[in-house]
Amino acid sequence: MKKRFFCTCILFVLYTCSFAHFSIIEPKHTPSGNLQHAAVLHQIAEPLQFYVITENNTPAADVPIEISIISTPENAEHTHISDSIIYTNTQGIAQTYVTLGNVAGTYQIAASIENGSKPSFCVYTLHARASNWWIFLLLGLSSGLILFLFGIHLMSGGLQKAAGDKMRSILSSLTRNNFIGVGVGALITMIVQSSGATSAMLVGFVNSGLIRFRQTLSILLGTAIGSTITAQLIAFKLTDYSLGMIAVGGILYLFLHKPIQKNWGQAILGFGILFFGMEIMSDAMSPLHSFQSFVSLLYTLENPLLGILVGTIFTAVIQSSAAFIGIMIAFASQGLLTVDASIALILGANLGTPSTALLASIKTTINAKRVAIALLMYKVLLVLLFIGFxxxxxxxxxxxxxxxxxxxxxxxxxIANIHTVFNIVFAIIIFPFLKQFEKLMYVLVPSKETGTEIITKNTRYISNKMLSQPAIALQLAKEEIVRVSKKIQISLELIMLPFLENNKEHLHMLETQRDEIKALRDEIRAYLLKIKFHDNSKTQLQELFVISHTLSELSHINDALTKTLHRRAEKWIERNYAFSEAEYIDIKKFHASTIQLFTASMRFFSENNIHDVFRIKDKANKQTHIALELEKKHFVRLLKQEPLEMMNSKTYLELINMFKIIGNHAVNISKADEI
Structure with a gap:
């Protein structure tokens, strides 16, 4: 020992006298051992390594380095350095081990070399964790993940509310133009913040008949691109500003009263919580650096097949590729992922995305199932395209x-860039072949339906999955109302046949229509009451009133047809009555004008064309005038004591009156928007 100490002193003197200048730094080409974690009273898993270079940046060999403890937690004892003086090898590297003290906290170790008049040193930081550190690790990971997912949910809700009725116009732009479809898919996904949720919406839209399967193929490409925007935002190092974003968003959301300000406040608040959750996750994972078993497990993900499998499972479980990419970014920021493992996990995240759509397609139409299978095929092709690279x-x-x-x-x-490039490149490659891909889907998912579609009394458009998005939910309810009106128009057209042909078969058809319409009315009414409105939007509440009012007017028309006139038709057939030739001609014309008025009112409800209002008012005035003329002509015939006129007078006048009432209800539909 004395001999070694003597040699060390000689070396110090030689280096000092020759005025050789060395620099000690943290090595970049090999693990330095800095920022390690270990349990209290345990030796660190990896050695601390120091790199000494000359003035010419070449490795310096046989340079003595003095290691010392410069900082420990308060009252810490038993901190120990294996070798307090170490020497560099031919690569300029020297190393030593440290046993941490009995108190959890931060320990700082200094390494220094005598360097003439300019000594050089560097400081490493080590962290001692309590024996139950894994409990805090799990708490940190779980709470950080919950905050992260809640932040995405909050931001998505704020963006959706800020978009408001623009979601309606986005849906209306779903044309056959595939370029527009890609843009629409990307935009909706940016608002909803989940490509899985967007694809599930598309399954619902196709199932309800709002859009065609062909239109979804380009939209699905857009949803994949839109999901990468979220990953790009997450990749920005904004964790230091998370509390600031929470403060700004909280002030806007809690203290301002305008809906648009509150909505953007919610979005900013969610964005801040998202990054705050990432920071908690990242900090919680820092002890895993020195947990060799976990690090080794993560290295196994460099196997592409295993990495893809893990990414697929996790994405399917949390139902969001953007959220999984965010978790990956948190791991990567702690140095726990390699590039190879990251690429494999990204491919897995893409492959796990269709799980939401596949679940949504259960018990749906063949075309709706094709949407989910098409998305799955997209992702399988994407993985096959890039796995070899x-x-x-x-x-x-x-x-x-x-x-x-x-x-x-x-x-x-x-990670964010790779995710973006994969999806954009795939979209560019597959876009020219969308027609061929559509044909492939018809082969892979052949139609099992035969004959014409059987219209049932079940609702076709409304979906509970859309209740949290009022603009879309109202549009679906509106489509369902239009469907109800078409059924009522069938009843309106049928109602004259029992009087003209004395045939009871038409009455049975009216009874069937009555039951279907009543069931639809009750389901729609219950659905309207469940729609979750945000900040009591006046525009949306007004639209809800118009839809609800229209449903009530349609219900009154249905009652007039299937109750009042139905009972009158039964008596008419029982007594074998018949109209006179004049009555026959007049009542058919008045019935036709009533159908025209009803059709015009429903066209206005569907298209909201202001020019239709004037046409409806004009038709209503003519309807009233015709009713008076028919009553007057009938009165003249009664004075002539015509037998059929005398016998049918009550029914004839009641038909005119009921058609007039039906016309008034139809006109009321167009008036609701004026209130």
Whole structure:
């Protein structure tokens, strides 16, 4: 020992006298051991390594380095350094081990070399964790993940409410133009913040008949691109500003009263909570650096098949590829993921996305199932396209990363970029072949339906999954109302046949229509009451009133047809009555004008064309005038004591009156928007 100490002193003197200047730094090409975690009274898993270079930046060999403890938690004892003086090897590297003290907290270890008049040193930080550290790890991960997912949910809700009725116009732009479809898919996904949720919406829209399967193929490509925007936002290092965003968003949401301000406040608040949750997750994972079993497990994800499997399962469980990418970014920022593992997990995240749509397609039409299968096929093709390039992509990324920059500083951004490039490149490749892809889907998912569609009394458009999005929910309810009106128009057209043909079969058809319409009315009414309105939007509440009012007017028309006139028709057939030739001609014309008035009113409800209002008012005035003329002509015939006129007078006048009432209810539909 004395001999070694004597040699060390001689070396110090030699280096000092020759005025050689060395610098001690943290090695970049090999693990330094800095920022390790270990349990109290345990030795760190990896050695602390120091790199000494000359003035010419070449490794310096046989340079003595003095290691000392410069900071420990209060009252910490038993901190121990294996070798307090160490020597560099031919690569300029020297290493030693440290046993942490008995108190959890931060320990700082200094390494220094005598360097003439300019000594050089560097400081490493080690963290001692309590024996029950894994409990705090799980708490930190779970709470951070919950905040992260809640932030996404809150931000999505704020954006959807801020978009408001624009969601309606987005839906109306779903034309056959595939370029527009891609843009619409990306935009809706940016608002909803989940490609899985958007694809599930598309399944519902196709199932209800709002859009065609063909239109969804381009939209699905857009949803994949839209989901990458969220990942790009998450990749920005905004965790330091998360509390500021929470404060700003909270003030807007809690203290301002205008809906648009509150909605944007909610979105900003969610954005801040999202990053705050990421920071908690990242901090909670820091002890895993030195947990060798976990690090080794993560390295196994470099196997592409295993990485894809893990990414698929986790994405399917949390139902959001953007959320899983965010969790990956948190892991990568702690240096727990390699480039190869990240690429495999990204492919898995894409493959897990269709799970939401596949679940939504259960018990739906063939075309709705085709939407979910099409999305699955997209993702399978994407994985097959890129899986063979994983090593080359990894080498390219690492070659573009400066050697002086730690991988954990660049990998989070690279993860977001890879996710974006994969989906954009795939969209560009598949876009020209959408027609061929559509034909492939018809082959893979053949139609099992035969004959014409059987219209049942079940609702076709409304979906409980859309209740949280009022603009879309109201549009679906409106489509359902139009469907009800078509059924009532059938009843309106049928109602004259029992009087003209004395045939009871038409009465049975009217009874069937009555039951179907009543069931639809009750389901729609219950659905309207469940729609979750945000901030009591006046526009949406007005539209709800118009839809509800229209449903009530249609219900009155249905009662007039299937109750009052139905009973009158039964008596008419029992007594074998018949109209006179004049009555026959007049009542048919008046019935036809009533149908025209009803059709015009429902067209106004569906299209909301202001020009239809004037046409409806004009038709209503003519309807009233015709009713008076028919009553007057009938009165003249009664004075002539015509037998059929005398016998049918009560029924004839009641038909005129009921058609007039039906016309008034139809006109009331167009008046609701004026209130």
């Amino acid at each position: 994983v090593p080359y992509i990894s080498d390219f990324i690492q070659s573009r990363t400066p050697a002086s920059t730690p991988l954990h500083e660049t990998l989070p951004r690279q």
